[in-house]
Amino acid sequence: MQLAAIIVSLVLTVVGVALITRAVAQIYRFVRLGQPVPAGSRTDDPKARTITLVKEFLGHTRMNRWGIVGFAHWFVAIGFLTLPPTLLQAYGQLFQADWVLPVIGTFLPFEMYIEFIGLMTVVGIVALMVIRLLNLPSRAGRKSRFAGSKAWQAYFVEYIILTIGLAILVLRGLEGAIHHVESYDAAYFVSYPLVLAFKGLSLSTLQTLIYFTAMIKIGTSLIWMITVSLNTNMGVAWHRFLGFPNIWFKRNADGEVALGALQPMTTGGKEIDWEDPADDAVFGVSQVEQFSWKGILDFSTCTECGRCQSQCPAWNTGKPLSPKLLIMSLRDHAHAKAPYLLAGGGKDMEGNEKATEEQLKDVPAAALAEAERPLIGTAEENGVIDPDVLWSCTTCGACVEQCPVDIEHIDHIVDMRRYQVMIESAFPSEAGTMLKNLEKKGNPWGLAKKARVEWTKEVDFEVPIVGKDVEDLTEVDYLYWVGCAGALEDRAKKTTKAFAELLHIAGVKFAIMGGDEKCTGDSARRLGNEPLFQQLGQENVAMLNMAYGEDDDEPETKKPKSSKKIVATCPHCFNTIANEYPQLGGEYEVIHHTQLLQHLIDEGRLIPVTPVEGLITYHDPCYLGRHNKIYTPPREIIAKVPGLRNEEMHRHKERGFCCGAGGARMWMEERIGKRVNNERVDEALALNPDIVSTACPFCLVMLTDSVNGKKNDGQAKESIQVVDVSQLLLESVKTPADPAGEPEQVDAPEPEPAK
Ligand code: SF4
Ligand code: SF4
Known part of the structure; x- marks a missing residue:
């Protein structure tokens, strides 16, 4: 047995080490096939990157959001990284059954650690196997997160880990028996029942069992190594190595997601x-x-x-x-x-082969x-x-x-x-209209620029316009960036008017651009039309800088970012101006209107007093929530409005479900499957709310379209409203006795044909 175990183990080791060395070199060469990245963009701040990696790995920061899965995977991952000494021990045992690792082999904390992590590796992998089996695509179909994953690879890895984990524990039991552990011992606190089970076997039987089990442990590890080496695209195995560099080289050194x-x-x-x-x-x-x-x-x-x-x-x-x-x-x-x-090999721009026949032979x-x-x-x-x-x-x-x-x-x-x-001009044709409108008129609807300020005539207070009512933006606290939807889309205009009125009530000094501003370019960029984004963005940045009294040719006129405050009601405008305009030389301090409104409430400059009765559910706009991590202010505003009872949809905050408008999808037909806005509204309607609220003009349009459709079909009650949180706040801030006027009607906007 011993000789067979030695031969099998050593042959597999030679083959396994040779193949994994080749596979690592292959993967390194594959990855290098990719294009270079801008200098330093993936290697800046190595200390922060290393801290991020350690935090993400040791904290399992993403997986722990998934409850038991994160816990189970943590032990399996830690076991993979820290149990290799047991492999060394197994090699030694092939030659001498009672061999122990020098120095640490009989060190109590080490033995206890091996026992504990060995057990938890087994428990962890069994938990992961059960979770996989309960969520098989054959049961849950498309709803299964494993639908489309390569099942055999996952099973293979799971059974390998289980076998290795069990072999570690069995070997511990055999070691205890051969070393005559007579009573319960801390070093065998897990495997002592196995020690008892093996106790009484003859020395030669124990030796044979150790040779055999060591061979199983080594052989299983090497079969895994050989298999993954022959399948360099086996992500379920390779992520154990590649996950570390992938996290270290992530876009943001501080750990923020891309x-x-x-x-x-x-x-x-x-x-x-x-x-x-x-x-x-x-x-x-x-x-x-x-x-x-x-x-x-x-x-x-x-x-x-x-x-x-x-x-x-x-x-x-x-x-x-x-x-x-x-x-x-x-x-x-x-x-x-x-x-x-x-x-x-490779193709040039004309599609001709670059390599010679000799190279490709x-x-x-x-x-x-x-x-x-x-x-x-x-x-x-x-x-x-x-x-x-x-x-x-x-x-x-x-x-x-x-x-x-x-x-x-x-x-x-x-x-x-x-x-x-x-290059190909190949994109859904409907989006072409939006692009043409952006090119010609600077807004997706193709409306004249004077239409951008039409809404100011529909409020009973003066809305200052920069260059007309105020000389430049240094005279005001905030530039209110209204955005195309806020200025031109009827439903979104209600948000615009409500927010402007709240600013007016709170006494905030603000101004708007006079209509010369363009779309920020969010949709154009996400559709893939980068030159159009660049054009729109550069024009806006030049105009904004001028409105702040800066002259690009005179550096001394540059103002600190903190003195250039912009508030936006549209999360897409907010995201683009705050996060993308710095790429074009535009540095501004940008906040979302819900953040400013929360601040004004906290300062006592806006006091919600009039109850707005009803059950409300809030929809997180993706570009406000996930993209910019603003989850609390809209909820705080809702919490401050008396009478409202908030209930969260199942999918909210980080797991919020899209309305279907982002990524320029707003401008494309949705021909396949269920409409995303209908899926979201169905989730909202399951709570039987009186109000569906949000904080984005695009979400407002998408949700309103769906709710109106469902009202027409009798699937939603007539009284349900879809409103921006600012509309709710305005209704509550205005008291019925307010001589300034009637409370804002927050009923559902007029139905418009779904696109
Ligand atoms: S590891 Fe792959 S399957 Fe899992 S979340 Fe990332 S991309 Fe999706
Ligand atoms: S729709 Fe959202 S979740 Fe799906 S691929 Fe695009 S960004 Fe990812």
């Missing part, structure tokens, strides 16, 4: 100069190797856990997009195409065939990513928020959109 701003477009690791783009500049991604190396590392790290998929509004409403399946497809494609790329046929697949294409075209997948994303950020290994889905999706829009 939400908020989109990244500037780069080519060859440098930002594109839009004034004079290089002749060989690559616009967006049309080949998998055009992603950055961090993109390829992202794809390779995916564990296939499906947390992203379970939160995705597109997937949950029957669309073909699952962020997990998208990442898996890119990973499998990248790995399958890698031999061709590593041989020097040893490339496997499968890799050559993979290289011919279009990155974006239908099933008939053998595409890697279907256009319907690409255009279903609302950029809601739920996937990025949940991913335990910090994969940056949105950036990859937008990079692919950029190529489709800028």
Whole structure:
């Protein structure tokens, strides 16, 4: 037995070590196939990055949001990292059954640690197996977060871990028996029952059992190593190694997820100069190797856990997009195409092959065939990513928020959109109208600029306009950035008027732009039209800087960011001005209207007194919540309004469910599956609320459309209202005796045809 155990273990070890060495080198070379990133963008502040990595790993910060799963996975991960000394011990036991590790082998804390982590690895993996079995796609179908994951790989890894964990405990029991542990001993506090079970066996039997069990432990570990080495796209196994660099190289050193701003477009690791783009500049991604190396590392790290998929509004409403399946497809494609790329293969801008026949002569046929697949294409075209997948994303950020290994889905999706829009002009045709309107009129509706200030005539107080009523913005506390929807869309205008009136009541000095401002460019950028975003953004930044009395040619006129305060009612405008305009030289202190309103209430400048009776549920706008972490102010405002009873929908805050408008989806038809806004409203209606509230003009429109449709179908009560929190606050701040006028009617806006 001993000889057989030694031979089997050593042969497997030689094969396993050789293959894993080759696989690590392969993955390193695959990842390097990606494009460079801007200098320092992934390596700045190494200390903060290291702290982030330690925190995320030791705290399992994402997974612990999933209750027992996070707890169970923590022990399995810690066991994987810290139990290798038991493997060394097993090698020694092959040659001498009662061998112990030198120095630490009989050190009590070490023995107790091995016992405890060995047990918890077994308990943890059993818990994870049970959870998987209870959530199998065969039971839950599309609702299962494992739908589409490679099941055999997950089972394989789970059974390997279980076998190794059990082998560790059995070996401990055999060690106790061979070392004549006679009574309950702290060093065997877990395995003592096994010690008792083996007690009484002859020495030679114990030795044989130790050789056998050590072989099982080593052999199982090596079979795992060989299998994962032969499957470099086996994310469920490789994430154990790749998760660490992927988290360390994440977009934000401080640990923030890759939400908020989109990244500037780069080519060859440098930002594109839009004034004079290089002749060989690559616009967006049309080949998998055009992603950055961090993109390829992202794809390779995916564990296939499906947390992203379970939160995705597109997937949950029957669309073909699952962020997990998208990442898996890119990973499998990248790995399958890698031999061709590593041989020097690739296409130039005209689609001609760059490599010679000689270079490609040893490339496997499968890799050559993979290289011919279009990155974006239908099933008939053998595409890697279907256009319907690409255009279903609302950029809601739920996937990025949940991913335990910090994969940056949105950036990859937008990079692919950029190529489709800028080079192929291939995007849903309905969005073309919006783009044309933005180009010609500076707003998505194509209305004249004077229409932007029409709403000011519908309020009974004066709304100061910069350049007309105030010379520049240094005279006021805040610029109120009304935004296109707030100025031009009838339902959103109610929010605008309510907020402006609240500012007026609170005595806040503010002004608005006079109509020359343009759309911030949020939709254009998320659709993939980066040049249009750049154009709109640069014009707005120049205008804003001028309105703050700055002259770009005179640096001494520059003002500190803190003195340039902007308040926005639209979370998309808020996000773009606060997080993206700094990329264009526009640095402002931007807050959302709910933050300012909460502040004014706290200061006693707005006092809600009139009860607004009813059950309310609040919908978190993605660009306010997940993208900018503003969850509390709207809820605080609701809490301050007497009479309102707030009840949360099941999916709220970090797990809030999109309304369907983000990522320029507002401007596209929704032809596949259930409408996202209907899914959200169904969730709200399950609470039987009197009021559905939100804090975003786009959410307001989407939710109102759905509620009105359901009223028409008799699925929603007529009295239900969809309003912005500012409308509720205004109703409560105004007392019935207020001589200034009638309380604002917060009834449902007039129905408009659903788009
Ligand atoms: S951003 Fe939202 S819609 Fe897009 S893939 Fe992620 S979860 Fe799905
Ligand atoms: S992308 Fe992240 S959340 Fe989604 S399956 Fe992969 S590891 Fe899990």
